[in-house]
Amino acid sequence: MSDRFIVIYQLTPGAGEDVEAMCRGIALEQTVEMDADLIGSSQILDDIVGDIRAIDPLAEPGGSYRAEVAYHVSVTAFALPQLLNVLFGNISIKNNIRIVGLRLPETLLARWRGPSHGIAGIRRLVEVEHRPLAVTALKPMGSSPEALARMAEAFARGGGDIVKDDHGLADQSFCPFRERVARCQERVTRAAQATGHPTRYFPNISAPHEELEAQMEFAVEQGVQGVLVSPFLLGLDTVRYLSEKYPVAFMAHPALTGTHFHDRRHGMIPAVLLGTLFRLAGCDLSIYPNRGGRFSFTADECLAINDALREPLGQLAPAFPVPAGGMSLARIPEMTKEYGRDTAYLIGGGLLREDPDLGVATRRFVDAIEKSVTDQSAGRG
Amino acid sequence: MSDRFIVIYQLTPGAGEDVEAMCRGIALEQTVEMDADLIGSSQILDDIVGDIRAIDPLAEPGGSYRAEVAYHVSVTAFALPQLLNVLFGNISIKNNIRIVGLRLPETLLARWRGPSHGIAGIRRLVEVEHRPLAVTALKPMGSSPEALARMAEAFARGGGDIVKDDHGLADQSFCPFRERVARCQERVTRAAQATGHPTRYFPNISAPHEELEAQMEFAVEQGVQGVLVSPFLLGLDTVRYLSEKYPVAFMAHPALTGTHFHDRRHGMIPAVLLGTLFRLAGCDLSIYPNRGGRFSFTADECLAINDALREPLGQLAPAFPVPAGGMSLARIPEMTKEYGRDTAYLIGGGLLREDPDLGVATRRFVDAIEKSVTDQSAGRG
Numbered sequence: 001m002s003d004r005f006i007v008i009y010q011l012t013p014g015a016g017e018d019v020e021a022m023c024r025g026i027a028l029e030q031t032v033e034m035d036a037d038l039i040g041s042s043q044i045l046d047d048i049v050g051d052i053r054a055i056d057p058l059a060e061p062g063g064s065y066r067a068e069v070a071y072h073v074s075v076t077a078f079a080l081p082q083l084l085n086v087l088f089g090n091i092s093i094k095n096n097i098r099i100v101g102l103r104l105p106e107t108l109l110a111r112w113r114g115p116s117h118g119i120a121g122i123r124r125l126v127e128v129e130h131r132p133l134a135v136t137a138l139k140p141m142g143s144s145p146e147a148l149a150r151m152a153e154a155f156a157r158g159g160g161d162i163v164k165d166d167h168g169l170a171d172q173s174f175c176p177f178r179e180r181v182a183r184c185q186e187r188v189t190r191a192a193q194a195t196g197h198p199t200r201y202f203p204n205i206s207a208p209h210e211e212l213e214a215q216m217e218f219a220v221e222q223g224v225q226g227v228l229v230s231p232f233l234l235g236l237d238t239v240r241y242l243s244e245k246y247p248v249a250f251m252a253h254p255a256l257t258g259t260h261f262h263d264r265r266h267g268m269i270p271a272v273l274l275g276t277l278f279r280l281a282g283c284d285l286s287i288y289p290n291r292g293g294r295f296s297f298t299a300d301e302c303l304a305i306n307d308a309l310r311e312p313l314g315q316l317a318p319a320f321p322v323p324a325g326g327m328s329l330a331r332i333p334e335m336t337k338e339y340g341r342d343t344a345y346l347i348g349g350g351l352l353r354e355d356p357d358l359g360v361a362t363r364r365f366v367d368a369i370e371k372s373v374t375d376q377s378a379g380r381g
Numbered sequence: 382m383s384d385r386f387i388v389i390y391q392l393t394p395g396a397g398e399d400v401e402a403m404c405r406g407i408a409l410e411q412t413v414e415m416d417a418d419l420i421g422s423s424q425i426l427d428d429i430v431g432d433i434r435a436i437d438p439l440a441e442p443g444g445s446y447r448a449e450v451a452y453h454v455s456v457t458a459f460a461l462p463q464l465l466n467v468l469f470g471n472i473s474i475k476n477n478i479r480i481v482g483l484r485l486p487e488t489l490l491a492r493w494r495g496p497s498h499g500i501a502g503i504r505r506l507v508e509v510e511h512r513p514l515a516v517t518a519l520k521p522m523g524s525s526p527e528a529l530a531r532m533a534e535a536f537a538r539g540g541g542d543i544v545k546d547d548h549g550l551a552d553q554s555f556c557p558f559r560e561r562v563a564r565c566q567e568r569v570t571r572a573a574q575a576t577g578h579p580t581r582y583f584p585n586i587s588a589p590h591e592e593l594e595a596q597m598e599f600a601v602e603q604g605v606q607g608v609l610v611s612p613f614l615l616g617l618d619t620v621r622y623l624s625e626k627y628p629v630a631f632m633a634h635p636a637l638t639g640t641h642f643h644d645r646r647h648g649m650i651p652a653v654l655l656g657t658l659f660r661l662a663g664c665d666l667s668i669y670p671n672r673g674g675r676f677s678f679t680a681d682e683c684l685a686i687n688d689a690l691r692e693p694l695g696q697l698a699p700a701f702p703v704p705a706g707g708m709s710l711a712r713i714p715e716m717t718k719e720y721g722r723d724t725a726y727l728i729g730g731g732l733l734r735e736d737p738d739l740g741v742a743t744r745r746f747v748d749a750i751e752k753s754v755t756d757q758s759a760g761r762g
Contacts, residue, residue, distance in 0.1 A: 092639030235616020258473030
């Protein structure tokens with residue numbers, strides 16, 4: 001057994017705690033869940049327990065170490081629930097352990113199809129070749145299906161690319177899923193025919209387990225080409241299953257993931273969780289809270305997510321980063337410069353603030369994106 | 382619309398941050414996801430946005446506040462994924478917000494069946510009326526199905542109550558699920574017939590989405606009466622679905638939940654997450670890291686979990702708390718005194734340390750539990 005994947009940890013030992021013992025504890029905890037001295041089999045110690053490859057002090061943050069542990073691919077059972085478990089199951093309950101990197105060999109990557117559309121497929125879907133995408137969200141919760149459908153139509157008439165449900169829009173009595181999806185899809189399709197630009201509507205799939213596939217099937221029947229999902233609300237492997245079964249695009253929402261990012265000493269970094277893991281689960285686009293918005297990611301964290309979504313990863317197609325949250329049009333030139341063209345900008349509430357007419361606001365949104373690309377090409381970015 | 386559930390937060394505003402604005406931000410973020418001034422409908426502001434009922438300074442921890450916000454039950458769509466989302470979806474990515482309590486009205490509770498066995502049903506299953514239960518885990522990962530089955534048999538011969546798979550035992554090539562379950566169940570059943578005590582084997586259900594029900598069905602066919610699940614690895618509502626469909630007992634493992642507990646200013650407290658929410662999902666027993674073990678819960682946190690699992694909650698049956706992790710027999714008297722009889726003690730590795738013969742160690746485990754109850758009744762506890 002020589003085929004291993006590597007987990008890279010940032011470890012911050014407490015007072016009097018030894019980093020080597022801490023790392024050894026992790027390698028045991030995430031596999032055999034017992035002390036090494038109780039294990040009689042040298043084969044288990046050699047092949048199942050994680051193998052510590054390196055432990056080095058870090059300059060930043062002080063008092064922390066970077067450790068690499070190699071786990072045999074077979075401990076994952078080649079399944080996402082158990083991969084998640086080996087990564088951060090029990091140690092989530094410990095302290096000051098942060099997963100900062102992940103290197104997965106082809107043998108493991110081959111198990112997952114990843115994004116079915118990828119960046120190229122999403123670009124074909126919205127017929128946008130050269131620029132970042134313009135995305136918005138239907139809100140607020142409490143609006144009628146008809147009111148949301150009018151918003152979606154205005155966005156499509158303004159030439160936007162993707163309009164998704166807010167991820168809190170479920171199957172509430174005041175806005176039933178089927179009525180919302182049928183109306184929004186109909187209005188967006190009609191507007192897209194008028195403009196000639198194929199704006200797409202992505203409904204939010206958020207149902208009890210036994211109704212998830214009925215929601216997917218209804219959406220597909222209505223002609224929907226993509227959906228929004230929250231992997232931590234539904235289960236990461238449930239999303240993987242849906243994305244393999246249904247030939248539409250999947251956009252991931254980071255709901256409930258944030259406890260991993262709150263304390264930068266403990267959790268999985270956004271690039272691993274919202275980047276690599278969501279991509280493994282088949283997400284073609286992954287939403288994250290942009291720096292400077294109403295959440296608190298740093299510039300480096302945002303760039304690392306972008307890299308994790310786009311970089312080569314076995315046979316898996318690259319996925320679109322979707323920075324979002326409290327953004328305005330004024331930030332687009334800077335974002336295009338920093339993030340590059342293979343990015344989708346999600347502006348929800350900020351777009352409503354741009355102009356009372358959402359069609360006008362959307363036209364301005366798309367124009368700002370196009371200008372940012374032209375300026376950048378001309379060296380004015 | 383007057384039917385609401387109450388979320389109780391501990392809020393710790395940053396320097397210069399106003400607690401009322403912070404709380405108002407939460408009530409908006411978890412529902413409409415936009416600023417109030419952009420919402421034209423007073424009905425949405427009144428009925429959909431959370432209603433702040435109280436904000437009071439806390440003596441402990443200093444600089445924090447206790448806030449109560451009431452949300453209309455209909456925003457949950459009466460579904461666990463959306464309930465989780467309203468509770469901690471977007472605000473998971475914010476900072477210094479902790480859910481410390483939850484009050485759910487009957488209208489919402491009526492939606493979920495909860496534990497199918499409950500404490501009374503689990504007691505009937507293992508024919509133990511009066512004392513805490515003796516539970517162990519099959520380990521280490523890497524052992525053959527035959528080796529694990531021998532362990533399970535020894536535990537049953539020693540008179541233990543429940544022997545569960547380690548939650549890292551999935552369907553690995555070196556220990557296939559079906560072979561493990563068939564062998565362990567057969568050996569435990571045989572030993573139970575010999576002792577007259579119905580020791581039960583709970584296999585770990587951890588498969589890709591499309592194989593979960595096949596695993597459940599196989600286990601049930603083998604005569605298994607209970608299973609282990611990790612709600613945060615599989616999806617909380619997936620567990621709810623399985624627990625409603627299959628008439629066996631469900632024991633929950635807290636894998637991947639721990640980022641909620643690391644920083645006591647941000648996340649959901651263990652009592653809400655491992656107590657109330659896991660109980661809503663139908664778990665009859667909920668494992669948590671006991672204080673003083675190799676994890677870091679406090680005595681108060683453990684007692685609060687016990688309360689959340691056992692206290693009246695609509696029509697839902699109470700569930701067994703299962704303190705676990707780095708425990709030894711020496712702690713049993715103290716635990717019985719503090720936690721009471723409706724508790725299940727999970728000792729895994731510690732039991733192997735007790736005696737090389739697991740049957741002998743188990744007998745000692747059960748004896749220690751019985752003695753702790755006798756001593757307590759006699760006022761010697």
